[in-house]
Amino acid sequence: MSEAVRAQLDAINWRLYETAYGSAEAVPDQLFDLLTGSSEVQLAAAHQLWCALCHQHAYLSSAAAAALPFLLRAIQGPEAAVREAVLNILSGFAYHSVPPRTGEQPSWVTEIRRVLLQCQSEFEIIAQQETGESQEWASQILEELNTTSRYRSLF
DSSP states (O other): OHHHHHHHHHTSOGGGOEETTEEOTTHHHHHHHHHHSOHHHHHHHHHHHHHHHSGGGSOOOTHHHHHHHHHHHHTTSSOHHHHHHHHHHHHHHHHHTSOBSSSOOOHHHHHHHHHHHHTHHHHHHHHHHOOHHHHHHHHHHHHHHTOOOBOOOOO
């Protein structure tokens, strides 16, 4: 599995994307660790990705679009703490992909929302069958996916 994951990550030109810290060139290694590392390594990678892709839920970085398929794969893993951390990231994606009431959003944000909406049934299962933070984050994602527009302040 790890060789296939590495090949998929290496096929993406991460220099085309940005994170909260600038270049997204560290993201493929973080995603690799998230998908293939020990529990401790996975949690550290999830925290780094949370900071880089959806910094404190304050905004969404363009690298989020390329990272999304790998994050969705990570919520299928057996570690509850890792799933909670990744669902936290995805809740930020869901929040920031709600269409603005006025103006437009970048096409990559619209694509993130489209993919999240396609995965809505997976979030519903987590919200119904799990407990604790996984259930809470999945419920929050569903709430955001049902939000049709949001006023965005410039301040």
